Amino acid sequence: MSVLFPQKCPVCGRIIKDDGQALCRECKAKLPVITGARCIKCSKPVGAEGALCGDCKKRKHAYTCGYALWNYDSCTGKLIKEFKYSGRRDYADWLVWELTYHMSDFIKRIKPDAVVPVPLHTSRYRQRGFNQAEIIAKGVSKKTGIMYMGDVLIRNKKTIPQKKLDDMKRNENLSGAFALNEDNMRKYGNVRTALIIDDIYTTGSTVDACARVLKSRGIESFFAVLCIGQGF
Ligand SMILES: [Zn+2]
Numbered sequence: 001m002s003v004l005f006p007q008k009c010p011v012c013g014r015i016i017k018d019d020g021q022a023l024c025r026e027c028k029a030k031l032p033v034i035t036g037a038r039c040i041k042c043s044k045p046v047g048a049e050g051a052l053c054g055d056c057k058k059r060k061h062a063y064t065c066g067y068a069l070w071n072y073d074s075c076t077g078k079l080i081k082e083f084k085y086s087g088r089r090d091y092a093d094w095l096v097w098e099l100t101y102h103m104s105d106f107i108k109r110i111k112p113d114a115v116v117p118v119p120l121h122t123s124r125y126r127q128r129g130f131n132q133a134e135i136i137a138k139g140v141s142k143k144t145g146i147m148y149m150g151d152v153l154i155r156n157k158k159t160i161p162q163k164k165l166d167d168m169k170r171n172e173n174l175s176g177a178f179a180l181n182e183d184n185m186r187k188y189g190n191v192r193t194a195l196i197i198d199d200i201y202t203t204g205s206t207v208d209a210c211a212r213v214l215k216s217r218g219i220e221s222f223f224a225v226l227c228i229g230q231g232f
């Protein structure tokens, strides 16, 4: 198949020569993996081990702590956009592999009872045909054996894309956006901790909004994302 349909790199558009790779070798080498010290709360790069980032110093979070694989830059931005809007689900396997592999220590440390994707509003789901967070969460669940809990969070408000708003407006935009489906929640028995999955984390307002809903049911939240960007 790859001979008939040479696969293009989602970042630079060049033909990928290595079989089974989602990115070309050059772009893969440029991926901004976070390697140094991370914020103990949100996992953004910081100057020293054990420190909080500027954003987490300013804001209290409803989640306990999280993990991010890459920094948000033009390369990872393009990659996520391609995955999110073009329906290229074939990237999903590779993204799941990268995320699960790199966060294995984090998973061992927090031992979550369930994996929970950030839900899309039903109208947006219909429009796009899939939820990128759901695809990643299902993959993480399959790879780690952690229970998948994809139907307990509901998005009952159609929100404006968060990237268009400043920090205060982001919180307003998300207020009351998520709710818990009590009927579905009952199926899962005693869940005490959840790993919330999303593609991008910026100020954390989306993860926080989900964590607050889960907290109302006594569930402690952690999160994992592909990319983390700077807040405001
Ligand atoms: Zn490339």
Ligand SMILES: [Zn+2]
Pocket: 039, 040, 041, 042, 043, 044, 052, 053, 054, 055, 056, 057
């Ligand atoms: Zn932080």
